[in-house]
Amino acid sequence: MAFLDDFLDHLRLDSVAADHFQGETRYMIAANHIYGGQVMSQALSAASQTVAEGRYCHNYAVQFLRGGRTDAPIDFWVERVKDGRNFSVRRVLAEQGGKKLLSLEGSFHIEADGLERQQHCDNTVGPENLRDLASYKADFAARNQMGLYDFLVTNNILEFRCQEMPSYIESRDRPAAQKMWVRAKYPLATDQNLQRILLAYISDHNFLRTATLPYRSQIEIKPFQFASLNHAMWIHRPINLNHWHLFDVTSPNAYGQRSQVMGHFYNESGEMVATAIQEGLLKALTADEVVPFSNTV
Structure with a gap:
């Protein structure tokens, strides 16, 4: 602890x-x-x-x-x-x-009490039927990304399970959408300030990467610059990260070196607890623009 x-x-x-x-x-x-x-x-x-x-x-x-x-x-x-x-x-x-x-x-x-309704999430596989991110250690090692693995797994109080191949190690082009389950590894206080602060921490995990999924084959062979530009979140219902939460993410648009991603968080009961939107820079670099910290998402 x-x-x-x-x-x-x-x-x-x-x-x-x-x-x-x-x-x-x-x-x-x-x-x-x-x-x-x-x-x-x-x-x-x-x-x-x-x-x-x-x-x-x-x-x-x-x-x-x-x-x-x-x-x-x-x-x-x-x-x-x-x-x-x-x-x-x-x-x-x-x-x-x-x-x-x-x-x-x-x-x-x-x-406060009030009117209630929500959009539901479809085509979801439960976390009990998915691999833990830790089980992809060999894939991270093969890509020389053990520093990223340690950040995501070894030095993290959170555990993740991805419905598709984790975008961190994806090399194939695919639609700009992904589903990821997350929960705390250790018991957490249910104080809503703490829970919402942790959800903010989680919401930047693997988010902007969704926008890169249709271009993974290009990113494998040429340097790109990625950077988060802005981020917004709406928290709809109380949160308890002691239990699994689904982060259902899509990227509806990319244009002019900027991409947008949108995600909804759902608890295990299927209730939508939060919505997040982020805009990021996605820029192919020329040879004289390459810096060591280019491919970061």
């Missing part, structure tokens, strides 16, 4: 002063670059710590401004935009070494 505590500590942040928080940068996805979902979830954590008890995030929107490094902490500055009878709004700016990494604006709402 020490690993779980360590993982959660970097999401909770330290309070530096009123509306000023600081976070560790322990978990990298490659080279010296921080996983964008970490900074996003930390920004949501900072906002959540300034909101009255009983109000939980139902929507946030993020602009990714610059990639973060692993060798310095990140400061989170919170602006209290609104505190109304039912809603609170917070704006967060994440900075590292004086450089802006990310901006987040989130809205928080009291739990």
Whole structure:
């Protein structure tokens, strides 16, 4: 459980002063670059710590401004935009070494009863009938991606099961859609602030990769640059990541070096608990543009 505590500590942040928080940068996805979902979830954590008890995030929107490094902490500055009878709004700016990494604006709402309906997910295979991502270790090794494997499996409190070949190791062109189950490896508190912060962390996992699936044969032979540009999430129902959740993702559009992906999270009962949308850069690089950190999604 020490690993779980360590993982959660970097999401909770330290309070530096009123509306000023600081976070560790322990978990990298490659080279010296921080996983964008970490900074996003930390920004949501900072906002959540300034909101009255009983109000939980139902929507946030993020602009990714610059990639973060692993060798310095990140400061989170919170602006209290609104505190109304039912809603609170917070704006967060994440900075590292004086450089802006990310901006987040989130809205928080009291739990209330109301009208209810949802879209259902079709053609789904249950997680008990799918391979754990850990079982693909040899495939990651064959592609010289053990650093990515360690990030996704060894150093992660989450476990994943993909309905199709995991996009991390996919080499065939296929439609821009994928289904992935996720849950926590260790028992988690059911506090909704924590659960929603973790869902923010998860929502950047394997998301933008969906847009690359029709072009995997090209990506195998030429360098591409990938980067998340913006991200938004709507949280519809309470979350409990102690149980399996399905992330059903499609990419409806790609144009002008930008691609969009959309995903819905469903719990084991088939209830839609959240919706996420992300736009990312997908750019074929020329020889003089190639950098070591190109193929990152």
